[in-house]
Amino acid sequence: xxxxxxxxxxxxQASGLEAVLDAAYEAFRDMLGAIRAHENPAVGMFxxxxxAAAAAASGRDAVAFAPSLPSHQGRNPPxxxxxxxxxxxxxxxxxxxxxxxxxxxxxxxxxxxASHPGDRAACDQAARWAREIHDLLAGSGS
Amino acid sequence: xxxxxVFGDFIVAARRHLGSPGSFREAVGQGGSVPEISHSLLxxxxxxxxxxxxxxxxPAPVPGQGxxxxxxxxxAGAEAREALTSAAVSLYGDPVGGRRPxxxxxxxxxxxxxxxxxxxxxxxxxxxxxxxxxxxxxRQLRSEWGEVITAPPLTWALLAEMGxxxxxxxxxxxxxxxxxxxxxxxxxxxxxxxxxQCLQNAAASIRIAQRHEPVSAADxxxxxxxxxxxxxxxxxxxxxxxxxxxxxxxxxxxxxxxxAAWASSMQPAWSPxxxxxSLRQVAAASTxxxxxxxxxxxxxxxxxxxxxxxxxxxxxxxxxxxxxxxxRWLHIVHALDQVTTDTQGLSQTATAAxxxxxxxxRLAYCDPQWTLASKPSHQARPPHSLAPEPDDIPRVTAAIYxxxxxxxxxxxxxxKQIRAAARAERFLVPTESQPGAFDILLxxxxxxxxxxxxxxxxxxxxxxxxxEAADTIPAPGHAIIRSAANARRHDASGKMxxxxxxxxxxxxEPWHAPGPIQRTLRGLGVTNPELLQRGADIDRAGEQxxxxxxxxxxxxxxxLSAASRGRTTGTxxxxxxxxxxxxxxxxxxxxxxxxxxxxxxxxx
Numbered sequence: 001x002x003x004x005x006x007x008x009x010x011x012x013q014a015s016g017l018e019a020v021l022d023a024a025y026e027a028f029r030d031m032l033g034a035i036r037a038h039e040n041p042a043v044g045m046f047x048x049x050x051x052a053a054a055a056a057a058s059g060r061d062a063v064a065f066a067p068s069l070p071s072h073q074g075r076n077p078p079x080x081x082x083x084x085x086x087x088x089x090x091x092x093x094x095x096x097x098x099x100x101x102x103x104x105x106x107x108x109x110x111x112x113x114a115s116h117p118g119d120r121a122a123c124d125q126a127a128r129w130a131r132e133i134h135d136l137l138a139g140s141g142s
Numbered sequence: 143x144x145x146x147x148v149f150g151d152f153i154v155a156a157r158r159h160l161g162s163p164g165s166f167r168e169a170v171g172q173g174g175s176v177p178e179i180s181h182s183l184l185x186x187x188x189x190x191x192x193x194x195x196x197x198x199x200x201p202a203p204v205p206g207q208g209x210x211x212x213x214x215x216x217x218a219g220a221e222a223r224e225a226l227t228s229a230a231v232s233l234y235g236d237p238v239g240g241r242r243p244x245x246x247x248x249x250x251x252x253x254x255x256x257x258x259x260x261x262x263x264x265x266x267x268x269x270x271x272x273x274x275x276x277x278x279x280x281r282q283l284r285s286e287w288g289e290v291i292t293a294p295p296l297t298w299a300l301l302a303e304m305g306x307x308x309x310x311x312x313x314x315x316x317x318x319x320x321x322x323x324x325x326x327x328x329x330x331x332x333x334x335x336x337x338x339q340c341l342q343n344a345a346a347s348i349r350i351a352q353r354h355e356p357v358s359a360a361d362x363x364x365x366x367x368x369x370x371x372x373x374x375x376x377x378x379x380x381x382x383x384x385x386x387x388x389x390x391x392x393x394x395x396x397x398x399x400x401x402a403a404w405a406s407s408m409q410p411a412w413s414p415x416x417x418x419x420s421l422r423q424v425a426a427a428s429t430x431x432x433x434x435x436x437x438x439x440x441x442x443x444x445x446x447x448x449x450x451x452x453x454x455x456x457x458x459x460x461x462x463x464x465x466x467x468x469x470r471w472l473h474i475v476h477a478l479d480q481v482t483t484d485t486q487g488l489s490q491t492a493t494a495a496x497x498x499x500x501x502x503x504r505l506a507y508c509d510p511q512w513t514l515a516s517k518p519s520h521q522a523r524p525p526h527s528l529a530p531e532p533d534d535i536p537r538v539t540a541a542i543y544x545x546x547x548x549x550x551x552x553x554x555x556x557x558k559q560i561r562a563a564a565r566a567e568r569f570l571v572p573t574e575s576q577p578g579a580f581d582i583l584l585x586x587x588x589x590x591x592x593x594x595x596x597x598x599x600x601x602x603x604x605x606x607x608x609x610e611a612a613d614t615i616p617a618p619g620h621a622i623i624r625s626a627a628n629a630r631r632h633d634a635s636g637k638m639x640x641x642x643x644x645x646x647x648x649x650x651e652p653w654h655a656p657g658p659i660q661r662t663l664r665g666l667g668v669t670n671p672e673l674l675q676r677g678a679d680i681d682r683a684g685e686q687x688x689x690x691x692x693x694x695x696x697x698x699x700x701x702l703s704a705a706s707r708g709r710t711t712g713t714x715x716x717x718x719x720x721x722x723x724x725x726x727x728x729x730x731x732x733x734x735x736x737x738x739x740x741x742x743x744x745x746x
Contacts, residue, residue, distance in 0.1 A: 032479065041468060044518015047430040047503065051496075051514050054426035054475065058419045061482045089518070125486060136515045 002087055004034055004095035011102055017119065020110045021069045024126060027103050028060035031096045031133065038089045045089055045137075052096065052136040059103075059129030066122035068114070097137040104130035150366025152265030153303055159257035160310055166254070170314055173323020174249025176330045182255035183314065183337060184233035189262045190304050191226035194219060196266070196273075197297045215298045218351035222304060222344040229340035232333045251314070262307075271371035285371045286404040286551070290364070290629045295357070299365040302357045305348025312342040364625045373401045376494075379501060381510040385528060388505040389541035395501050396544035399494035403548075403555035406491045411566035415490075416559045418483040423492035424556060425478060427499040428549045428608075429471040430514065434502035435542050435611065436464035437522050441506075442535055445525035449532070456616040457539075463611035464542075466682075467549065470604035474553075477600055481589060482570050483563065495552060502545055505538070539615050546612035547627045553605035557598055564594040603685060657681025 007023075007030045014023040035053040040046065063069060087095070104127045111123035160166055197219050212220050272288040273281055283289060290296060315338030318324040319331065326334075374394035383391065406415060439461035446454045496514070503512050507520045508527065529535045563569045570586035571593060589597075612627065660677040668674060 036476070036479075039472065041433050041465075044520070045516075046433060047499065047514045048516070050426045050429050050472070050475065051423075051499075054422040054478075057422055057479050058486070061418065062486060064482070065486070138515070 002091070002095055003030060004092070004099050007031075008095070008099045008102060011099070011106060014106070017068050017110055017114055018070045020106050021063055021066050021119075021123075024103055024107055024110075025060060025063045025069060027099055028056050028063060028126070028129070031099060032056040032060060034087075034092050035096060035137075038092055040089075043089055045093060048093070048136045049089070052133045055129045055132040055136065059126045059133070062122050062126035062129060063107075065118070066126075067116050067118040069122075093137040097134050100130045100133035100137065103127070104134060146369045146372060147268060148366060148370070149265050149268050149368040150363075152261045152268060153366065156258040156261040156265070156307065157310070159254050159261060160307075161254060163310070163313075166251075166310065167313065167317060169250040169254055170317035171321055171323075172250050173318070173321045173325070174251055176318060176324055176326025176334060178248050178252050179255070179314070179318065179324075180233050180326075180330060180334045180337070182252045182259070183311065183334070184230060186255055186259040186262065186307075186311065187226055187229045187233060187337065187341070189259055189266060190307060191223065191230055193262070193266055193300060193304055194223045194226055196269070197301060214355055215294070215301060215351045218305075218347045219297075219301055221347035222301065222308075225340045225344035225347065226308075229337040229344075232337040232340065258307075268370050269368065272368070283408070285401060287368055287371065290626070291368060293629070295361040296365050296368075296629075298351070298355070299357045299361045301348055302352055302362070303365070305345045305352070308341040308348070309345035312338050312345060314338050360625055364629060367626055374398055376497065378497065379504045381504075383504065383510075385505065385523075385534070386537065388501065389537050391501045392498065392505055392541040393544045395494060395498045396541075396548040399491065399498050400548045400551045402489070402491040402494045403552045406489055407555035407558040409559075411562040411568065414485040414487075416483060416563050416568065417485050417487050417489065418478060418481055419486050420489040420492040421483075421556055421560070422475065422478045423488055424495040424552050425471055425474040427492070427495040428552055429468055429475055430499040431495070431502050431545055432464050432468035432471055432549060432608070432611070434499070434506040435545055436461050436468060437506045438502070438528065438538065438542055439464055439615070441522060441525045441528050442538060445529050446532070446535060453616055456614065460542075460611060460614040460616070463607070463614045464546065467546065467604070467607045467611045470600070470607045471549070471553075474597075474600050474604055477597060480571060481593075481597070482572075482586060484568050484570065484586075491552065491555070498545060498548065502542075505541065543612050543615045543624075543627075546608050546615065550605050550608035550612060550627075553601050553608055557601035557605065560594070560597055560601065564589060569594065569597075599688065603688070657684065659684075 007027050011020075011023040011027050014020045032053055035049050035056060038045070038049050039053065107123045107127035107130060111120045111127065114120045114123060161169065269291055272283065272285045272291055274284050276282045281292070283292075315331075315335035318334065324331075374397055376398065377391065377394070379388065379391055406413075406420075409415060439457050443454050443457035443461060446457055448454070499514060503514065504510070505528075506522060507516075508523045509516065509520050512520055529538055560569055567588035569589045571589045572586055609627075613624070657678065657680075659680045660674060663674055663677045668677075
């Protein structure tokens with residue numbers, strides 16, 4: 001199981017707005033670390049990885065502005081940028097695409113159920129970034 | 143430059159309408175109604191007067207009241223303004239000479255004067271698409287060209303044009319005096335002669351300034367190259383475009399992005415358009431665009447193999463420079479991971495920068511449907527497809543030049559935005575940390591001066607690298623494009639973004655000045671290209687060292703948490719008025735207060 005599939009499982013199991021936000025924050029953050037490790041111009045998908053990483057950082061920030069995001073205590077440590085990626089670029093792209101697809105769905109769902117307008121806006125915004133990542137890494141344009 | 147009208151079209155047309163001195167004399171010799179000629183001359187004098195009034199000159203010193211005397215071009219401008227006003231006063235107030243609009247000119251000279259005044263009016267209108275008057279009468283810029291037009295070298299070039307026209311028109315009065323076919327009252331003739339004497343005076347004042355401080359041909363050419371301020375409409379490729387159209391698309395999109403960048407850099411510090419999302423998008427897209435530029439330049443170098451005059455080697459140098467630009471942008475991309483802003487969303491600049499990455503990608507790869515999301519199987523466009531004939535190479539190099547030049551503008555504009563946002567405490571970093579946590583993003587605090595300095599340094603080097611890549615691209619026949627870009631890269635104060643002072647002329651100096659080693663070598667009279675190249679390499683290595691050190695200074699999550707804890711007190715966002723007033727800020731402050739209640743921050 002890769003780091004991103006673990007993150008995906010946590011997101012899938014998250015229940016309630018606070019838990020979804022918490023898992024979403026970690027998902028964006030972990031994707032950012034995993035994607036950054038593959039930003040190598042010598043290999044394919046350089047453009048997709050660079051753009052997707054920017055989207056992941058923006059998605060993370062969008063969630064961070066949600067008033068209901070719980071305190072950081074107990075949150076898993078970040079994956080961080082890896083000097084030597086453990087997975088292939090294709091595998092990372094595929095895992096991140098899957099994760100972002102789920103992320104978009106969970107955030108859209110959370111936006112629908114949130115009562116605080118700040119939470120709704122944050123979830124909507126973050127869901128858009130998740131869709132952007134999915135579009136970039138699922139290779140819809142190829 | 144892009145097929146749009148330029149100022150030169152109109153000033154050259156005005157001259158052509160008046161004709162050569164011989165042909166002008168001939169037209170004068172055909173005579174005509176002196177009042178009608180005076181009226182037509184008045185129209186041309188009025189528009190010339192407006193041009194001169196547009197030039198920012200201090201008020202002329204009042205005789206007997208002291209004050210510093212004007213010198214050089216300032217004096218020429220003031221004297222020309224006065225002379226043209228006097229000429230207008232002499233010609234004004236003769237209703238007999240007025241013609242109804244659309245009425246046929248009564249003589250050849252009237253026809254010429256009318257056509258010339260119309261061209262001059264259109265030319266001034268074109269310049270004014272870059273400028274506007276603010277609510278208090280002050281001048282406001284509408285485009286990045288506004289700074290170029292209002293810089294001294296171009297205002298001098300404009301005055302020189304007016305002096306030349308005044309010189310061309312001045313013989314009109316004396317010429318008519320000896321023309322049997324000219325008819326008009328002695329008073330009308332006297333007025334016309336007086337006006338022509340004033341034109342002679344204006345021409346003389348400007349000629350004196352020209353003698354002491356000549357306007358360079360390059361500055362005159364640059365004035366002629368000022369285009370009408372019309373930003374190309376947004377257009378995305380549909381996959382059917384041939385290389386020629388893709389080059390045009392890159393150029394037009396680069397222009398859109400440059401204009402959007404300039405406009406964003408003119409916005410106030412509180413502008414909600416200044417978002418970290420936009421900064422990230424611009425940096426990521428520019429990383430990709432510079433990557434495409436490198437691919438394209440290497441492909442062109444292959445195509446140009448065996449070309450004379452080191453053209454092939456220069457293309458490879460340019461490709462290396464584009465590669466360095468990509469590395470610089472990537473540094474920024476990574477640095478932006480650690481910051482945020484109090485507003486989110488994408489600006490027009492960010493969208494245009496992404497469009498540029500798409501257009502340049504379509505040019506760089508063979509797949510006509512290539513997108514930023516394409517899988518790794520895409521192949522670079524073969525050299526012969528990029529430029530079937532050697533003559534096609536300049537078209538592609540020009541497009542790449544525009545892309546690189548735009549990236550320099552984007553970096554410069556974003557740098558300006560960050561500096562402004564930092565002053566307004568809108569450039570934020572995560573501060574709060576608890577044991578066991580690694581990268582808590584809440585709450586945020588304004589980035590420290592060190593952090594801001596580090597970011598600004600990265601942008602500065604990136605802008606410089608982008609400009610260097612642009613200037614290394616061999617683009618025969620595009621001297622004016624380069625001149626315009628160099629001129630734009632100076633800010634209104636005449637300072638270059640790297641802090642060096644601009645030369646009085648806008649054109650000759652490339653924006654990226656040589657580094658200290660290269661400068662020293664040149665100062666020693668070294669001309670050996672190999673030694674100069676080694677010097678440049680050492681300068682570049684020094685620059686890289688500074689960038690590495692700068693990147694180190696940008697706090698990483700783990701280090702940030704520990705390092706910033708001590709700075710948190712007193713710098714938190716406890717005053718909503720200090721940030722943008724965005725609802726997010728309220729949420730953020732609420733979170734901060736809650737977090738503090740739940741887990742009081744440890745004393746440093």
